[in-house]
Amino acid sequence: MRVRFAPSPTGFFHVGGARTALFNWLFARHLGGTFVLRIEDTDAERGREEWLNGIVDALTWIGIDWDEGPYRQSERGKLYADAADRLYADGNAYWCGCTRPAVDERNKANDIATPGYDGYCRERALSPRQGRALRFRTPTEGSTTVVDVIRGTPVFEHANLEDFVVLRSDASPVFLLANAVDDIDMSITHVIRGEEHLSNTPKTLLLWDALDGGPRPVFAHVPLLVNEKGQKLSKRRDKVALEDYRDQGFLADATRNYLGLLGWAPGGDREILSVAEMVREFRLEDVKSSPAFFDERKLLHFNGEYIRALSLDDFVDAARPFLAAGSWATEEFDEGAFRALAPLVQERVKTLTEVPAMVDFLFLSEAPVEEGAWDRRVVRGAAAAELLAGAAEVYSSCEWAAPVLHQVTASLGERHGLSLGKAQFPIRVAVTGREVGPPLFESLEILGRQRSIDRLLRALARLEA
């Protein structure tokens, strides 16, 4: 049992591609088959090295490994040329000198509203020459049945299939040819790919047989990933780059888990699944046939679940790259302080990019300034000046521990007829700069007595100025 994932290098890694790769990989691992990685870079201009690296990095990030490859179509030109020669020699293909505009014009003149080729050169027996393309001679009768694990057995009448190009006029192979040749050459048994390929599958099969490819592969056309309007996710209008999610603080495991549930479910009520569980339970027959909307909000929820499930060490490691985006001077970062606050941060963020703003007050010389918060909770806060002054005073002599700070602050609030919930606001804003963040008293404890009091006094001075 052999499957392949065959992305074309386009500069970024599409989430739909990631899902297709994942299904291929789960299928292979579940059955103990072979997963082949093949890069479809027939379009020479696109065969850029960094594009390949992007694919390799993205797959690696999400936890997919391959048993063979990456093969590159750009390095396998001979195979495609030979196949094209055989097609021509066997009479399964012919040379065509038509240009696209000419075809369109004829179709228009004949009142044919089909964009397909009209077969103009089919019987002209043209010889190969510069500027001519090679077209497959599609049978005029009969039909091709696709065997698809997910879709059943759709039947395509040959009469509806045009004579499609297999070799461009510059002698380069098109996708259909290279794809079929490689799948035959690599003994692919199961072709798992996006539904957009279903309509072209009879062409693939016709080529397969014309090239004596042997037993036809079994197909599995997985449902499309769509946007909120139900349209196929596209680079132009939708956010589709896997790298973007990674850079925005999504964990690979959460993303993998979410992607795996788009069009497939393990049955029952479970959703959070480890890789091992997915491998164990994944079955191609259980993949749905209807499109799935890629819902970032649910991904966000999964991410929160996975972040909270991380061990302290893993969370610190995962957050590290994102800490670089903090507004503090690098040398001011204090790993110990971060680790101390991390457990409280961990359960409050849904993405890693939210981490810096939750801890920056620890590493900045002064509290960051959030004007809205200052205005709401200090300038217009009830008894703000009294609370700041009072806190500065009691904090200077009480034991410096969160429970004690909690207790003395509560008493301070009581004296002004305020609940702790209200009383902590001016202090929170004065010290951390923000009205929301990790629990205040733990934050104070970690920040330290002197720095906390300094900030309280500074806030007081600003308020009275």
Add this chain to the structure above:
RNA sequence: GCCCCCAUCGUCUAGCGGCCCAGGACACCGCUCUUUCAAGGCGGCAGCACGGGUUCGAAUCCCGUUGGGGGCGCCA
């Protein structure tokens, strides 16, 4: 225009003829817990597109309608 695919809460889905006047999750709305915000707990809102069959019985099977999507390129 032609061909193909699809159809359970707003979204992702469970369901594969009786266990379902349809279960879970996200989102949303209450309540609760609470030092902010989250997280957690409890509760709520909300769906089998429509019409015919088949069957003792249909969300589940068949046909049609409607709606949505994909493909038809010297892109992949």
